[in-house]
Structures are given as C-alpha cells and as structure tokens.
Amino acid sequence: MHPSTPIRELRQRRYRVLATLALTGFGLAVVGLLVLQVVQGQMYAELAKENRVRPEVLRAPRGAIYDRHGELLADSAPSFAILFQPFPAESLQRAREALSPAWLVRVAGLVGLDTVEVRRRVNLANVTGQSAVLRRDAPFAVLAGVEETHAELPGIEVQVEPLRHYPYGVLAAHLLGYAGEINGQELDSLAAGGYRPGDLIGRTGVERTYEDYLRGQDGVEYVVVNARGRRVSTLKESGARAAVPGQNLTLTLDLRVQKALEEAMADVSRGAAVVLDTRDGGILALVSRPAFDPNEFSHGLTRARWEELSQGGANPLLDRAIQGVYPPGSTFKIVTMSAALVHGLAVPETRLNPCPGGMNYGGRWFSCWEHRGHGSLTLVEALQHSCDVYFYQLGLRLGLGNLEQTARAFGLGGRTGVDLPQESRGLIPSSAYYDKRWGVGKWRSGLLLNLAIGQGELLITPLQLALVAAEVAGNGRALRPHLVEHVGSSRGYRIPRPLQSGLPTDASTWRPVQEAMERVVSAGTGTAARVPGVLVAGKTGTAQNPHGPDHALFVCYAPADSPRLAVAVVIENAGHGGSIAAPRAGQMLRTLFSPDSLRRVGGRVVRDTAGTAVIDSEAVNGD
Amino acid sequence: MATSWRLKSPGLDTPLLLAAVALVVIGLLTVYSATSVPGAHQGLWARQLLWAVVAAGLAWIVASLHYRAYDALAWPLYGISLLLLAAVLVMGSSAYGAKRWLELGPLRFQPSEIAKVATILVLARYFDQEKLDLRRFTRWFPALLITVVPFALVVKEPDLGTSLSFPIILVVMYYWAGMPASRLLLGLSPLVQAVLFLVTKSQGWAGGLALTLMLLCWALGRPRPRFLAMVSLLLLNAAVFVAVPRISNHLADYQMRRIETFLNPGSDPYHAGYQVLQSRIAIGSGGITGTGYLRGTQKALAFLPMRHTDFIFSVVGEEWGLLGTLTVVVLYALLVLRGFRLALVARSRFASLLAVGIVSALFYHVMVNILMTIGWAPVTGLPLPLISYGGTALVANGIQIGLLQNVALRRSEL
Numbered sequence A: 001m002h003p004s005t006p007i008r009e010l011r012q013r014r015y016r017v018l019a020t021l022a023l024t025g026f027g028l029a030v031v032g033l034l035v036l037q038v039v040q041g042q043m044y045a046e047l048a049k050e051n052r053v054r055p056e057v058l059r060a061p062r063g064a065i066y067d068r069h070g071e072l073l074a075d076s077a078p079s080f081a082i083l084f085q086p087f088p089a090e091s092l093q094r095a096r097e098a099l100s101p102a103w104l105v106r107v108a109g110l111v112g113l114d115t116v117e118v119r120r121r122v123n124l125a126n127v128t129g130q131s132a133v134l135r136r137d138a139p140f141a142v143l144a145g146v147e148e149t150h151a152e153l154p155g156i157e158v159q160v161e162p163l164r165h166y167p168y169g170v171l172a173a174h175l176l177g178y179a180g181e182i183n184g185q186e187l188d189s190l191a192a193g194g195y196r197p198g199d200l201i202g203r204t205g206v207e208r209t210y211e212d213y214l215r216g217q218d219g220v221e222y223v224v225v226n227a228r229g230r231r232v233s234t235l236k237e238s239g240a241r242a243a244v245p246g247q248n249l250t251l252t253l254d255l256r257v258q259k260a261l262e263e264a265m266a267d268v269s270r271g272a273a274v275v276l277d278t279r280d281g282g283i284l285a286l287v288s289r290p291a292f293d294p295n296e297f298s299h300g301l302t303r304a305r306w307e308e309l310s311q312g313g314a315n316p317l318l319d320r321a322i323q324g325v326y327p328p329g330s331t332f333k334i335v336t337m338s339a340a341l342v343h344g345l346a347v348p349e350t351r352l353n354p355c356p357g358g359m360n361y362g363g364r365w366f367s368c369w370e371h372r373g374h375g376s377l378t379l380v381e382a383l384q385h386s387c388d389v390y391f392y393q394l395g396l397r398l399g400l401g402n403l404e405q406t407a408r409a410f411g412l413g414g415r416t417g418v419d420l421p422q423e424s425r426g427l428i429p430s431s432a433y434y435d436k437r438w439g440v441g442k443w444r445s446g447l448l449l450n451l452a453i454g455q456g457e458l459l460i461t462p463l464q465l466a467l468v469a470a471e472v473a474g475n476g477r478a479l480r481p482h483l484v485e486h487v488g489s490s491r492g493y494r495i496p497r498p499l500q501s502g503l504p505t506d507a508s509t510w511r512p513v514q515e516a517m518e519r520v521v522s523a524g525t526g527t528a529a530r531v532p533g534v535l536v537a538g539k540t541g542t543a544q545n546p547h548g549p550d551h552a553l554f555v556c557y558a559p560a561d562s563p564r565l566a567v568a569v570v571i572e573n574a575g576h577g578g579s580i581a582a583p584r585a586g587q588m589l590r591t592l593f594s595p596d597s598l599r600r601v602g603g604r605v606v607r608d609t610a611g612t613a614v615i616d617s618e619a620v621n622g623d
Numbered sequence B: 001m002a003t004s005w006r007l008k009s010p011g012l013d014t015p016l017l018l019a020a021v022a023l024v025v026i027g028l029l030t031v032y033s034a035t036s037v038p039g040a041h042q043g044l045w046a047r048q049l050l051w052a053v054v055a056a057g058l059a060w061i062v063a064s065l066h067y068r069a070y071d072a073l074a075w076p077l078y079g080i081s082l083l084l085l086a087a088v089l090v091m092g093s094s095a096y097g098a099k100r101w102l103e104l105g106p107l108r109f110q111p112s113e114i115a116k117v118a119t120i121l122v123l124a125r126y127f128d129q130e131k132l133d134l135r136r137f138t139r140w141f142p143a144l145l146i147t148v149v150p151f152a153l154v155v156k157e158p159d160l161g162t163s164l165s166f167p168i169i170l171v172v173m174y175y176w177a178g179m180p181a182s183r184l185l186l187g188l189s190p191l192v193q194a195v196l197f198l199v200t201k202s203q204g205w206a207g208g209l210a211l212t213l214m215l216l217c218w219a220l221g222r223p224r225p226r227f228l229a230m231v232s233l234l235l236l237n238a239a240v241f242v243a244v245p246r247i248s249n250h251l252a253d254y255q256m257r258r259i260e261t262f263l264n265p266g267s268d269p270y271h272a273g274y275q276v277l278q279s280r281i282a283i284g285s286g287g288i289t290g291t292g293y294l295r296g297t298q299k300a301l302a303f304l305p306m307r308h309t310d311f312i313f314s315v316v317g318e319e320w321g322l323l324g325t326l327t328v329v330v331l332y333a334l335l336v337l338r339g340f341r342l343a344l345v346a347r348s349r350f351a352s353l354l355a356v357g358i359v360s361a362l363f364y365h366v367m368v369n370i371l372m373t374i375g376w377a378p379v380t381g382l383p384l385p386l387i388s389y390g391g392t393a394l395v396a397n398g399i400q401i402g403l404l405q406n407v408a409l410r411r412s413e414l
Helices: A005-039 A041-050 A092-098 A101-111 A115-128 A140-148 A184-189 A205-209 A255-264 A303-311 A329-342 A379-385 A388-409 A431-438 A446-452 A462-473 A507-523 A577-593 A595-601 A617-621 B014-034 B044-064 B067-091 B111-127 B137-156 B165-176 B181-200 B203-220 B227-250 B253-263 B269-286 B312-345 B349-373 B391-409
Strands: A053-058 A072-084 A132-135 A156-165 A179-181 A200-202 A219-225 A231-234 A249-251 A271-277 A283-289 A358-361 A364-367 A484-487 A537-545 A548-558 A565-571 A605-607 A613-615 B093-095 B098-104 B107-109
Touching: A005 A041, A005 B165, A005 B269, A005 B312, A005 B349, A041 B269, A072 A101, A072 A115, A072 A140, A101 A115, A101 A132, A101 A140, A115 A132, A140 A156, A200 A205, A219 B269, A255 A271, A255 A283, A255 A577, A271 A462, A271 A577, A329 A379, A329 A388, A329 A446, A329 A462, A329 A507, A329 A537, A329 A548, A329 A577, A358 A388, A364 A388, A379 A388, A379 A507, A388 A446, A462 A507, A462 A537, A462 A548, A462 A565, A507 A537, A507 A548, A537 A577, A548 A577, A565 A577, B014 B044, B014 B312, B014 B391, B044 B391, B067 B098, B067 B111, B067 B137, B067 B349, B067 B391, B107 B111, B107 B391, B111 B137, B111 B165, B111 B349, B111 B391, B137 B165, B165 B181, B165 B349, B181 B203, B181 B227, B203 B227, B269 B312, B269 B349, B312 B349, B312 B391, B349 B391
Parallel strands: none
Antiparallel strands: A053 A219, A072 A132, A072 A156, A179 A200, A219 A231, A249 A484, A271 A283, A271 A565, A358 A364, A537 A548, A548 A565, B093 B098, B098 B107
16 A cells, blocks of 8 residues: 555655755855855954944934924924943943942932932943933033043943924913823833833824824934944944934914914913814914923923922813813803704794893793893894893793704714814703703703803813804804824825714805804994904803803904904903903904014915905915 | 665654754753853753753653554644633733733743644644545635634734744645645735735736736646636735735834734834844854854853844854854754655655644744844744743654654554
8 A cells, every 4th residue: 555656756746846945945044154154254253352232223303393384383303312321241340330439429410310310220221231311401511511521431421312392382382282201101001102211202282193193213223332332333234224204294273373362362371262264174273271381391390390280270281272161151142043043943033022131930030141131132133232031032942952953063062073182072961961960850941041041061162162153154064173284295194074064054044143243243242352354253251150250251253254263262260251251352363464464474465345454265274 | 865865664763863852952052051141041051951851751752652643633632722822812921012821830831832733733634635636625725724723813912923834834735735836826826926015015026926927827737727716816916916005005104113013022123123133243253163162252241132042043153153053054954854754755644744744834943043043034033943942842842853753653654
C-alpha cells in the first residue's frame, strides 16, 4: 500500500518548491546579516562603543485656528524647555555627579523648583530612560543661566517645543477652549490614540471638539551625542520620522464682531452672548462671562490657580453661552406667538380680552408686568408691549401640546448640535414631564399661563435663544449652529447639515412675528437696541429666578429688512432685559454698523435702497 | 542537496533532533548571558533551564504516543483551544494593551500557541481524505472556516504577529494537500493585490499584477478554472481595486495611526524604531567574530529592550558575530528542511500533512523574528522559537518537535 507513483512524484515536486522557498527565506536573512555585520559592521561597532545614540522626539506643532477672514486666533509658538537627559548606565560616574547635592541645588535654583522635586524627576528619568521636563517655557534669563553653566551641569539640556499661544488672550476663550498637558488618567484611556506623556490635548471648546484634526503626529530622530552629552550629529538611519503638523482650522467666527461683542459685554460679571449668521447658522461671536485666559494653561497652572478656575464660585471655565440654562422670560413670547400663528389659533389682528393689569384664573391672580394694564391689543401689539395678560390667554388657547411642539420645532429642549463640547439641552416640559413630576392628573392647566410668558419649567441656552431669532429672520428655515468653516485645505471635512426644523417656511406665517419684533425695538420695550440707519427686530425678557435678582435677556436680528446677524444676550441677576441686556446688543450693532468700521470687515460696503449701510453678504460670509 | 539524503529505516530523525537540541542550548546560553547583568531579569536562565527540561520530557511523551491518537483527538483539542482563546478575551491578563495570557494558578500561558497546534491537527485530519479535490468549493471552504475562527480570535487579542501564522499554515497545507499552485495563486490574488497596493501605493501596479496573475492561473490551470470561479474572483479583485485605495486614502492619518496601534499595541513607532535601531547596533557591532560570550556591551547597558525574549537574536549577533548568527540560521534551515523532508517520506497522509503544518509555522516564526531584529520586518512581538526566553513558547516548540519526531518514528506506516 505505498502511495502510488504519480502521487509520489507530485509530492517530490511540491517538496522541492517548499524547500526552495524556505532556502530563499533563509538566504534573505543571511544577506541581511552580511550587510549588517560585515559591510556596516565597522560603523555599528563605532556607534556601540559608548552607545551615544539617543532618540529625540520631534514635537509636532498643533494646528492653528483662524477666524473667517484669516485672523490668527491660536497657534503654536516655539518655546524652550529645560530637560534632564538620563545618562547611559555605563556613565555611572556622571550619573552620581548628577545627583550630588551641589548639582541638585544649582539645578533647582536655575529652574525654580525645590531640590526634592528635582531629585524625584531626575530619579524617574534615570529609571525609565526618558528625559524629564524640569521647566516649560523657560524665560530668557533662565536659558542664559543654563547656557553659562552648561559645562558644569551634566545632563541638563535645552529643548525647543511648541507652546500653545492665544494672541488675544481672553477673547473668545470659551469658544476656542484650551489645550493642556495630558494627565495620567487620560493617557491610560487614550493609549490606543498614540498619546504620550507630555503631549498636549484639547480640553474644552474647539480645541477639544477638533482635537483629532488639530493634533499633529510627533516624529523621532536619532542623534549621536558626545561624552558630555552634547549633540554631535543626526543619524541617517531608517526609523527616523518627520513630525507631521496638525491641521489648521478656519472658524465662522468674525474677529471684528467678536471684538465688538466683547466690548459690549466688558463690564458684565456673569452672563453670555452669542451672534449667529442668520443665513447659515455660523457662529460669528460668542462671549461668556466671567472669562479666563487660555494662555495660562499653556504655561502649566499651579494647583491653587486650577482650583480657583474650576471650583471658584463664578466658574469661569463654564461656557454659559452653550452650557448655561436660563428661564427665557418674555423672549419666549416669540415662540408662543409663532405657535399660535403656526397652529392657526390666532391671526395678527386677533384681539383677546383687554388687559386690566392682570387676570384671574383658577382662583389665582396672574398679574401683568404693566400693573396699569394694556387695554385691548392685537397679537402684534401684544408682543410689541410684551403684554402678559394677552399671552396668558393665548397659552390657554394653544394648550401644552401645541406650545411644546412649536418650541421643539425651533430647536429648544434639545442640543442644537453645535460643534462644541458639553452643550446643554435646556428644558421644554411636556405633559409626560408633568405627569412624572407631579403625578398623572395632579397638575393643572394653570401652569400653561406661566409657560406662555416664558416662566415656569422652561430653560434655554443663550445659543438656543439666538437660534430662535435666526429662524424667525430666515422665515423658519432650518439652521445648525456651527463654528468651523473648514479644516486644513477643507478636503474631507463637511459642515454638518442642518437638522430638520419642522417649522413652516412660508413668509406669510413669519411676517407678523417679524413685524412685532421690529416694533419692539422701534416703539416697544427694546428701544435701547436701536441703531441709527439700521432696522433692528428684537424682544426683551426679564426672567424671574428663585436664586436671586432677575436675569436680563434680549434677543434680536439685524438688519430686519435683510437679516444678517442674530444676537442673544443674557445677563445674570442684573434686572430688566430692556434696560440691561438690550443696550449691550445695541452697542455692539452700532459698533458694527457704523460706516467707518465697515471697511475693516474686509468686504465691500453696500447701500440698500433706504441709503442704510449694511454689511455685504460676501463680506460677512467671507469665503 | 537535502534531497539526496536517505532515511533508511524508521527511527528518530537525528539531524532534526540535534538541530533542535543545539538551538535550545544556544538559547539557554544566550538567556544566561542576556540576564547576567544586574537587573530585574537576573537569574532567569535557571527557570528557562527548568522549562527546557519540561519541554524535552513533553516532547518525549508526545513522540512516543502514536499519532493516530492525535488524529482522533484533533477535534476535541481544537474545541478546547477555541474555548481557551475565548476565555483569554474575557478574562485574560493584559500586557502592552493586549490580552494574550491566561492564568491558571501559578501557570501563565498563551492559548494561541495551543490553538496553532490544534488547528494544524484538525486541518491534517480534514485533508486526510482519498481523492480530495481541492479545486471544489465544498472541499476547500471548510478548511478556510477551520482556520478563520482561531485566526479571528487571536487577531482580537490583538496579536497580529501570531495570528498571521494561521493563514500561512493554511496556505502551505492547501498546497501540500494537493491544491494546484495555480488555483492557490488565483484565490490569493485579491490579497496579493491589496498588499501590493499598500506597499507600492500604485493602483496600476497592484491591479495589473493581480490581473496578470489571474490570466496566468487561468492559462496554466489544468483543467481550466470554472467560469463561475473566475468571475467571482474577478469581482473580488475589482472590489479590492476600488475599495482598498479608497479606504486607505479616506482614513485620516490619525485614524490609520489608531488602527495601527490597535492591531499592534506597544508598537509606539518611537519605541519600536528605537528598539530596532538598538538591535541593529548590537548585531552590527558584533562584526564577524563578535565581542565574545558574556562580553556584549549593548545588552549590559540595558540598551537592548526585551533582550532575553523577542530580541535575543541581537545578543547572539553581538557576542558571537556573524559566525554565531550564521550558525543559528543554518540550524534553523536544517530543522525546516528536515521537517519538509519528513513530510515527503511519511507514508501516512495525516502524518505528512501534520509535519508540513508544524514546519511552516516554525519557519514563519523564525523568519519574522530574525528579519525584525535586523530591521527588515515590522516589530510584531514574536519570540524566536526554541531560543527566546519564555515557558509557553518553549513547551509549545517542544511539543512541535515531539510531533515531528513522532512522524519520523512511524514514517513507513500507512
């Protein structure tokens, strides 16, 4: 029962093929060994003598951030770090020198640390074989000191590394966010991302959302050093990799609008303001108060300073424009009015019971802010004068379902999807919400009265408020607030598409709301936001809040006849929207629309038919 | 030439045995040298010696049982090894971000080593059929399935280096079991194309070569491949042609980096590059005669990371020079060629297939490790068989040598 001859022959042939393949493989290894040990043997023997080859990381600069006109908002500037380079173990003499008390004292004095800390870092470096940073962003005086004493301080080196720099400091700090050195916990959870100790990582704002684009890829090179640890040459050897810089971001932000808004909000102790491009939802400016200087994080914060920033009462790191939630107060009447029009429950001329300064409902007295009463008003007039009694009645007419539906269609009660981290949802209550809170059937329609005027369980973010104005200005067109125009060369990145708004988009529905908002500014509660030559449409709000004085709110868009900007201003515990918030929006708009400031936007100044200067669309959009 | 050697009567394959023993001895000596410097690994050579004794004993036992027993036990062994691989994913202990080890009391072992042997046994058993026509889908596909399951589980650990030994084993065993070379190449053409594209970054080259390969296989295949097979492979190649460049271009740099580090954790390019450089310095500085045993400076300075495990070949190169490295390469070549020779002369189909599977896995490991230490292959974390420090690997290698000797002892049986 021998294997038959043909099979034998087949096996013979296959055996020869496999044997040849194996010999080829081993031959390859032999060639490699000959090259390494015979041809290059001398060179490597030289290198091995003291093993003076050391890998050095080439830090990749983080991508820069620009506004829509190419103004620099964040970049990486070179800075100098003072390092301790561990010695090869054979240089035991020098290693001992390095830890001598005299050495420690001198080094500690130079870098401004205590000797215990220097010893700890140096020991760690000697154990791990990785260099230890003793001082980041060293000032010139320290560098000069290091250079002078270099020969006497073995192991101490100066290395160039990119440092995050924000040329405008606190300007747009919340929106840009900050980048800090990665911590141990993050290193563990992001191990797969290729992070290493000493890397920068975006913590908040755009720095965080676009972390993957902004961060570059570090390179490595192998340097030959002499006996004193000084670099002699760079090894031309496979394995060296150049650093790949991160990609640049171009924001929708307009530096000039941002500056005007910062100025208008300069003396606000707590509050936020947002400016949206009404046509595409791009964020033109965003301010939150109190603010912080992101440059502080680049230099490394002391523990005390970090606690002050993160746990201080005012919480400056909080981006109130997207994370702060506020009762909308009377600004919400825009939504109530729109809901009535959208659901066909009122027309602009609808008159309800006249306002005597308040109304009785369910045995309770609901007062109007105008205790003298407004008398008989149409829907448009009711918004103009912000008559609470009219809107109480309108709320009852609408019912909770209709009101909730329209509010959600505006994008309230949910994240807008803006490309910033940790956005709040706000709150638009539903009947299910009340069932859960008070029990089924245990709540009464009386709360509708409060909701209709923007009090009660409503919460919105300043960004959502600006979005409402932008949607009214755009006849209900869906918008998604966004901040990044394009990434790098713009290839491979798309601005997220707007969410479906669910609002009707016919001009006839929106015209009455727009007209009413125009009247608010021209002859209503918001006259403080008037701008000479520019038609502004807005709505004031004064939100009661259980924790202290009222919040002042104002929302508007301008120019009303050809909308470009939607503005929301919220100022905490400051009083009336009409007298506290509206003037700030007005100040910003006046700065922007004053003729001499227009040219600096970078676009053409055009005059509309009424002879009013408006910013040309190309100029604001800035592509 | 090896082919002229004759194996006259059944008995141990002495050259193979001597080569294996010599490699283990070299390994012990080198582990001793590599761990002779003061440090965390000092004295590991004693444990390695213990493992060598255990491995030899196991090899003896494995060789003495008739291989028919392994034939019968193939499937249960395979099942157990799959369970162990699954267990690793659930409760394995991790190192460098990968779960590869299972702990049983004081014992720690890598189930992937067991799975490799079990898969070879099952494949040998499966291919052990009279008139097996591997051109037919219903015949070759089950073998693919048998291999893909453990392969996928090992990829998931993740252990890219070890996992790739599974497809290598499968391809060689397909060939040995009678699949025509042209069919094999035809089936591999999409893979060849993808790899070629990733290496050359040229769609024209990769696609053109794949098409040429397909045409050649069609022209040379006798009988001609079926129409359906040709069409489906053409479609598969077309898909690769369209998809692979898209995917590799579409993935942003950082995504590629993440995939890279996911598949190969601990492969921080910064560290990997440094390791390879240090390894090249060590081997290169050895020159022709080396620095002398126990006199290597690179390993003494702790510049060679993993000098007693993955990079042990560098210590050989430094201390014993070209003479040492060539000796090791020749010993491995002897082992591999004798192994293939056993497959040639074994009369039982099962035994022959078993030998081929084992030898191809060994060959793959040796090549990947040696080429890695000289910087010609990526750092994948595979140890050098029989030489590197490590209990599981040494025991697994011992079992493999035992199985080869088993075949040698009974090579004239049918």
